[in-house]
Amino acid sequence: MIVAKRKPFDEIKDFLKDYKKVLTAGCGTCVAVCLAGGEKEVAVLNAELDMARRLDDNPIELGAITIERQCDREYLEALDSMVGDYDAVLSLACGAGIQFLAERYPEKPVFPGVDTTFIGVNQDVGWYEERCRSCSSCVLGLTAGICPVTMCAKGLYNGPCGGTNKGSCEISKDQPCAWYMIYERLSKQNRLDNILKITPVQDWQNQKPRTVIQPGYKTSENSAEK
Amino acid sequence: MRLDYPSNIKIIRVPCTGKVDVMHLLRAIQKGADGVYAVGCLEGACHYNEGNLRARERVNHVRRLLEEIGIEGDRVRMYNLSSGEGPTFAAYAREMAENIKALGPNPLKQH
Amino acid sequence: MKSESNLEKVLSAGHFAFTGELGPPRGANAEEVRKKAAFLKGNVDAVNITDNQTAVVRMSSWAASLILIQEGLEPNFQMVCRDRNRLAMQSDILGASTHGIKNMLCLSGDHQSFGDHPMAKSVFDIDSIQLIGMVKQMRDEGIFLSGNKLDEAPKMFIGAAANPFAEPYEWRVLRLAKKIAAGADFIQTQCIYNMDRFREFMKRAVDMGLTEKCYILAGVTPLKSVGMAKYMAGSVPGMDVPDELIERVKGAGKGKAAEEGIKIAVEQIQEFKEMEGVAGVHLMAIEWEHRVPEIAKMAGVLPRPVV
Ligand code: SF4
Ligand code: SF4
Numbered sequence: 001m002i003v004a005k006r007k008p009f010d011e012i013k014d015f016l017k018d019y020k021k022v023l024t025a026g027c028g029t030c031v032a033v034c035l036a037g038g039e040k041e042v043a044v045l046n047a048e049l050d051m052a053r054r055l056d057d058n059p060i061e062l063g064a065i066t067i068e069r070q071c072d073r074e075y076l077e078a079l080d081s082m083v084g085d086y087d088a089v090l091s092l093a094c095g096a097g098i099q100f101l102a103e104r105y106p107e108k109p110v111f112p113g114v115d116t117t118f119i120g121v122n123q124d125v126g127w128y129e130e131r132c133r134s135c136s137s138c139v140l141g142l143t144a145g146i147c148p149v150t151m152c153a154k155g156l157y158n159g160p161c162g163g164t165n166k167g168s169c170e171i172s173k174d175q176p177c178a179w180y181m182i183y184e185r186l187s188k189q190n191r192l193d194n195i196l197k198i199t200p201v202q203d204w205q206n207q208k209p210r211t212v213i214q215p216g217y218k219t220s221e222n223s224a225e226k
Numbered sequence: 227m228r229l230d231y232p233s234n235i236k237i238i239r240v241p242c243t244g245k246v247d248v249m250h251l252l253r254a255i256q257k258g259a260d261g262v263y264a265v266g267c268l269e270g271a272c273h274y275n276e277g278n279l280r281a282r283e284r285v286n287h288v289r290r291l292l293e294e295i296g297i298e299g300d301r302v303r304m305y306n307l308s309s310g311e312g313p314t315f316a317a318y319a320r321e322m323a324e325n326i327k328a329l330g331p332n333p334l335k336q337h
Numbered sequence: 338m339k340s341e342s343n344l345e346k347v348l349s350a351g352h353f354a355f356t357g358e359l360g361p362p363r364g365a366n367a368e369e370v371r372k373k374a375a376f377l378k379g380n381v382d383a384v385n386i387t388d389n390q391t392a393v394v395r396m397s398s399w400a401a402s403l404i405l406i407q408e409g410l411e412p413n414f415q416m417v418c419r420d421r422n423r424l425a426m427q428s429d430i431l432g433a434s435t436h437g438i439k440n441m442l443c444l445s446g447d448h449q450s451f452g453d454h455p456m457a458k459s460v461f462d463i464d465s466i467q468l469i470g471m472v473k474q475m476r477d478e479g480i481f482l483s484g485n486k487l488d489e490a491p492k493m494f495i496g497a498a499a500n501p502f503a504e505p506y507e508w509r510v511l512r513l514a515k516k517i518a519a520g521a522d523f524i525q526t527q528c529i530y531n532m533d534r535f536r537e538f539m540k541r542a543v544d545m546g547l548t549e550k551c552y553i554l555a556g557v558t559p560l561k562s563v564g565m566a567k568y569m570a571g572s573v574p575g576m577d578v579p580d581e582l583i584e585r586v587k588g589a590g591k592g593k594a595a596e597e598g599i600k601i602a603v604e605q606i607q608e609f610k611e612m613e614g615v616a617g618v619h620l621m622a623i624e625w626e627h628r629v630p631e632i633a634k635m636a637g638v639l640p641r642p643v644v
Contacts, residue, residue, distance in 0.1 A: 008294075009294040040247075044248055051334055052295035055297070057337055154445055154448060154459065157467070160508075161465070165503065166504055168574075171451075198470065
């Protein structure tokens with residue numbers, strides 16, 4: 001899932017200082033699961049904003065709505081009838097959701113309430129770890145299911161580097177060395193051959209905005225732009 | 227047993243402090259309470275494993291949230307005691323009341 | 338000859354090579370480079386010029402290399418993958434070659450979090466093994482990484498680093514083999530303190546026939562003090578300093594640790610001269626360039642061959 005962190009309160013407060021009526025929009029998918037931007041987080045943030053603005057003698061009227069997914073038009077539609085009543089929208093969705101919302105209401109100031117952080121996994125409630133940088137050419141098949149792009153601090157394709165330190169990465173004893181783990185797992189699976197070969201340079205595909213059109217879904221509209 | 231604790235405290239019963247949510251605590255302050263505190267079982271003695279530990283984390287979180295917006299975090303506290311410790315309960319209640327008296331009324335009331 | 342560099346000539350003539358190292362200054366101070374170079378001149382076959390070592394900004398490696406050429410020394414231009422993408426790397430390689438730089442050491446580079454700009458965005462467009470392959474392709478096939486032809490190939494003697502000590506040990510020689518397969522002409526190892534482990538490493542390298550394909554220079558860094566020995570042992574990732582060695586430096590007594598450190602280094606160099614497969618020594622006397630002449634003399638590697 002996409003993992004996000006709530007932005008610092010002062011930053012959010014500053015975004016909204018000139019607005020009297022703001023809609024806080026949560027997202028019910030990734031950011032809700034990672035406890036950053038779901039219904040509950042919307043309520044907490046609104047309570048904070050309400051109190052802070054009262055203390056400033058600058059009260060604010062806050063609306064709250066959490067939709068299934070802000071990255072999906074089908075669900076965003078639910079906001080159409082509401083957004084007009086507000087001066088601004090504060091979105092707690094991931095960066096993609098926020099942009100899709102802003103794109104739908106181009107006249108309306110839209111602000112991020114979270115810092116979108118990574119694609120990761122749920123280690124435990126409230127504890128998430130990054131696993132993928134969406135590089136567009138997955139090498140997990142070579143590397144025993146451990147991503148060198150994300151988990152190696154240098155994103156090496158032919159690791160480990162000379163800094164690998166008794167199983168830890170050179171950057172910290174608490175950070176496992178991805179290449180140490182890759183070696184160990186491949187070795188147990190008798191697949192060391194995979195990394196005895198030199199992995200050639202990457203054709204980086206994440207250096208410009210990417211579009212995916214799944215096979216069978218081409219239309220004159222979506223393929224004309226490409 | 228009649229316990230002598232301040233009469234201006236409103237008690238809300240929950241099955242486990244693990245059920246106490248950030249929003250419950252925050253809303254109490256938002257609605258004008260001068261302070262709010264959770265009383266849970268002793269740490270390590272939670273019937274539901276670690277409900278009281280989670281509650282402490284949440285209390286700490288709410289304290290930070292309040293500080294962020296300019297309200298004293300110490301208006302929110304967590305206490306632990308074992309069941310049947312009536313006098314300790316009363317003592318904590320008095321301590322909390324003293325604490326709030328020192329902090330003064332909820333600043334939101336003047337706004 | 339691949340590069341006609343002095344280092345290549347020394348090695349291919351069968352001499353025991355002796356290389357040094359120089360860290361460029363943290364400023365536009367050419368004098369500082371000249372001062373350090375003077376201690377190395379005549380005592381080593383080539384001098385590694387570090388590239389923003391430990392991710393701290395310093396005078397660029399190629400620029401300091403040019404000063405060395407002016408001073409009559411041969412630089413070994415270090416390049417890390419942290420700070421440049423494939424475009425910058427290739428243009429710097431061409432530029433370095435035009436100005437007479439003939440040796441290159443291809444490295445990953447320390448992570449930026451160690452340095453003076455810990456929040457910098459690193460590059461790592463390609464890694465050190467891919468860099469080795471890229472330089473080789475430019476030199477031998479006269480083409481860029483893109484496959485396009487280049488005008489006048491850069492004649493570089495290609496070096497790479499090896500760490501015989503990091504776990505998993507079984508992987509160390511395999512990784513060395515990978516670097517050689519990518520195109521490394523010579524290897525300079527991490528500083529060696531654990532001689533037993535290094536002997537094992539060399540034995541495997543010899544058995545695998547790697548020393549037939551590539552020159553291996555053993556890395557030596559004299560211990561200056563007990564503090565340094567402990568620091569190397571505890572805080573430098575990938576370093577293996579046995580306790581006996583720390584004890585030996587400690588046992589030398591007050592004010593004598595440095596002399597003992599040098600003595601150890603000299604003994605090591607003498608052993609390397611006899612060790613099968615070792616083609617030379619790379620002496621990394623960090624901020625201790627002025628001691629290089631005496632170390633070279635004591636180790637019996639002088640005079641340096643003229644080839
Ligand atoms: S290689 Fe890593 S970053 Fe790329 S797609 Fe696979 S998991 Fe994601
Ligand atoms: S120590 Fe391991 S994880 Fe860290 S940068 Fe080197 S290879 Fe990557």
